Amino acid sequence: MLRFLTAGESHGPCLVAIIEGLPAGLPLEAEEINQDLRRRQGGYGRGGRQRIERDAVEFLSGLHEGRTIGSPLAMMIRNRDWENWRGRQIPPWTRPRPGHADLAGARKYGLQDLRLVAERASARETAIRVAVGGVAKALLKRVGISVGSYVEAIGGVQAELDEMPLGERLARARTSDVLCPDEEAAARMRARIDEARAAGDSLGGIFVVVAQGVPVGLGSHVHWDRRLDGQLAQAVMNIQAIKGVEIGPAFANAALPGTQVHDALYPGENGPQRRTNRAGGLEGGMTNGEPILVRTAMKPIPTTLSPIPTVDLATGEATTTQYQRSDVCAVPAAAVVGEAMVAWVLARALLERYGGDTLEALMRRVNNER
Numbered sequence: 001m002l003r004f005l006t007a008g009e010s011h012g013p014c015l016v017a018i019i020e021g022l023p024a025g026l027p028l029e030a031e032e033i034n035q036d037l038r039r040r041q042g043g044y045g046r047g048g049r050q051r052i053e054r055d056a057v058e059f060l061s062g063l064h065e066g067r068t069i070g071s072p073l074a075m076m077i078r079n080r081d082w083e084n085w086r087g088r089q090i091p092p093w094t095r096p097r098p099g100h101a102d103l104a105g106a107r108k109y110g111l112q113d114l115r116l117v118a119e120r121a122s123a124r125e126t127a128i129r130v131a132v133g134g135v136a137k138a139l140l141k142r143v144g145i146s147v148g149s150y151v152e153a154i155g156g157v158q159a160e161l162d163e164m165p166l167g168e169r170l171a172r173a174r175t176s177d178v179l180c181p182d183e184e185a186a187a188r189m190r191a192r193i194d195e196a197r198a199a200g201d202s203l204g205g206i207f208v209v210v211a212q213g214v215p216v217g218l219g220s221h222v223h224w225d226r227r228l229d230g231q232l233a234q235a236v237m238n239i240q241a242i243k244g245v246e247i248g249p250a251f252a253n254a255a256l257p258g259t260q261v262h263d264a265l266y267p268g269e270n271g272p273q274r275r276t277n278r279a280g281g282l283e284g285g286m287t288n289g290e291p292i293l294v295r296t297a298m299k300p301i302p303t304t305l306s307p308i309p310t311v312d313l314a315t316g317e318a319t320t321t322q323y324q325r326s327d328v329c330a331v332p333a334a335a336v337v338g339e340a341m342v343a344w345v346l347a348r349a350l351l352e353r354y355g356g357d358t359l360e361a362l363m364r365r366v367n368n369e370r
């Protein structure tokens, strides 16, 4: 079974991950993973932390001459900001930020200093998840599966992408600093972010993760926890600030009659074929061979320069939030994290279906069915 754990605080020395269950023989290159780490660090609207960090993955175990050997793979990303905080006497944070983990986390763990909650709740942790996702992507690439993403909306500015083919959306998004395929909408998104920054406010938005080349039959209808749509929703929903997930245009589908929603089948060269993909690549909790579309809603960043009413836990008095260094908008970065989580779930489902202690055995089994 493929599984991973991460550890590390936002201002600790490093973030680490251990992945277990990878087949032996998988070539891994740090630079390939670092490209995604740089994409996560970028994006218009990010805060000052990203100017300090130069995220790069270091492999600590599980590799020999650049290939996995079946043993657990350990990885590390150093936090450069650690040096700046080491030994500093910081007064305890006692004013919880609404929308962040501060208040619930402090109550749950009996902590007086809210910073101790924020250290792990912070989305800094997503850097190591992107590295884990990079390993999953490397595995998927070997069997012809790719995972990408694009941003559809930021702060209410919506790109109109209906007429643009999926491949073009993904290609254009890769060269955009808001990951938006539509240049005109991207310009309005940047302006919206500038406006929010000037107003001391923050923004959320919508991104779509797309997986292509996925074989039929990953996941299963036979039991609730094997349904892949449920696994994907859980994996993306657990990213910090993600509050909505749909497979394909699920909410739009809900307003339409079935004959206008369900993807009709027609005879084709290799059996039945679809001409539409309103199911978003999944039927009965299984992949159906069409591109997988996972669309998510990210709430606005909880930390805002403009104060929000709160209560000082030290005094019980009404007060307002105290600003901490923060992003204004992190939707493009979150999309890269979304790719990592979707890649992870697909890699796990692939290994569950095809097994194989070696990459060679896995590839043979997948290719036999193609």
Ligand SMILES: Cc1cc2nc3c(=O)[nH]c(=O)nc-3n(C[C@H](O)[C@H](O)[C@H](O)COP(=O)(O)O)c2cc1C
Binding pocket: 047, 099, 100, 101, 121, 122, 123, 126, 239, 240, 241, 242, 299, 301, 302, 303, 325, 326, 327, 328, 330, 333, 334, 337
């Ligand atoms: C890539 C990314 C960057 C984020 N950056 C910040 C930030 O700079 N400041 C902040 O308050 N929240 C940020 N968040 C959101 C918080 O981490 C998140 O809202 C918080 O942990 C509470 O969790 P919840 O929103 O899932 O309930 C970011 C989220 C992501 C995915």
